[in-house]
Amino acid sequence: MEFSEKALVLRVGRFREIDAWVRLFSPSRGMYTAFAFGGCRSRRRFCGCLDVFNHVHFKVKTGRAYHTLLEGRLVNGHGRLRAEPGRLGMAVNCLKFFEAVEVGPHGARAAHDLLLEALATLTAETAPSRLFPLYFRAKVACDQGFFPPLAACHGCGAPSEDIPWAVFHVEEGRLLCPACPRPVRGTFVRLGRDAMRLLSDVRSAGPADWGGFEPSPGAAGEFSRLLDRFVTYHLGLSWEHGTFVKN
Ligand SMILES: [Zn+2]
Structure with a gap:
């Protein structure tokens, strides 16, 4: 099976000299890893694609154990970042x-x-x-x-824009105004x-x-x-x- 989609390159690693593994993020699949066999040599199939921050249109072959990148076309390399x-x-x-x-x-x-x-x-x-x-x-x-939403005090419900300051209880994820009692711990x-x-x-x-x-x-x-x-x-x-x- 094959699919094509645009994905962001989050990480690239090399192995066996000319091969690469690539960690990708796509809107439909989230994060996944795929292999680009010969990817470090092939200018024709992966020209400028296998770098972090690249947004690339990849053609991917799905396998039982892993995905393989067949080819890529660079959409945006965010060059100024580098x-x-x-x-x-x-x-x-x-x-x-x-x-x-x-x-x-x-x-x-x-x-x-x-x-x-x-x-x-x-x-x-x-x-x-x-x-x-x-x-x-x-x-x-x-x-x-x-x-958590911090729109109001968890204790009395006072809107946060009406209170001069508050404390955020990190472990419970709650906002408390100065008038409300704080937990001991x-x-x-x-x-x-x-x-x-x-x-x-x-x-x-x-x-x-x-x-x-x-x-x-x-x-x-x-x-x-x-x-x-x-x-x-x-x-x-x-x-x-x-x-x-x-x-
Ligand atoms: Zn309160």
């Missing part, structure tokens, strides 16, 4: 997080579209926000249903109104709009701590030596 270290670093961070989250098949299309838009934005923007990878993590976590992250608004803005907007956000250093710091604690606790991921590792 040319500038700052952009490349942010793109790698987003990609590694994306891979580590292990998006299920039902969330694949939304995740795929988000990643494509993020790469396009990182490629096109004059000066991407240094918070871009954090926004990306928040958006993936929200889209995939990991992140747990990790709490303080969030001012600006940080709560920032999270809500990131959740409702796409990567192309994130450049317009200009949070104060205080709000950016709270947002960063929130994401860090949340991702570590709920997804079991922490950033070490240039990649996300499972705790």
Whole structure:
């Protein structure tokens, strides 16, 4: 059996000199690995296709044990990402997080579209926000249903836009206003109104709009701590030596 589809190249590895394995992500299949036999030599079948960040139209042969890439046609190579270290670093961070989250098949299309838009934005923007990878993590976590809505205090129901600050109970994923009692145990992250608004803005907007956000250093710091604690606790991921590792 064969199928053709566009997919994003997340990772490429070589083996036996001229052969490659490729980790791909497509909107219909999610993440999968396929082999490109002779892929490192064949200019005709895989011209410029087998590189990370490439969006490629692949023809794939399905087998009982593994998929084989028959040929590819490059759709978009996001070339500018590789040319500038700052952009490349942010793109790698987003990609590694994306891979580590292990998006299920039902969330694949939304995740795929988000990643494509993020790469396009990182490629096109004059000066991407240094918070871009954090926004990306928040958006993936929200889209995939990991992140709880923080529109109101869990204790009394007060809308978060009406309270000056709140705490986020990391383990239970709940927002609590200053008037409501906190549980005795747990990790709490303080969030001012600006940080709560920032999270809500990131959740409702796409990567192309994130450049317009200009949070104060205080709000950016709270947002960063929130994401860090949340991702570590709920997804079991922490950033070490240039990649996300499972705790
Ligand atoms: Zn409350």
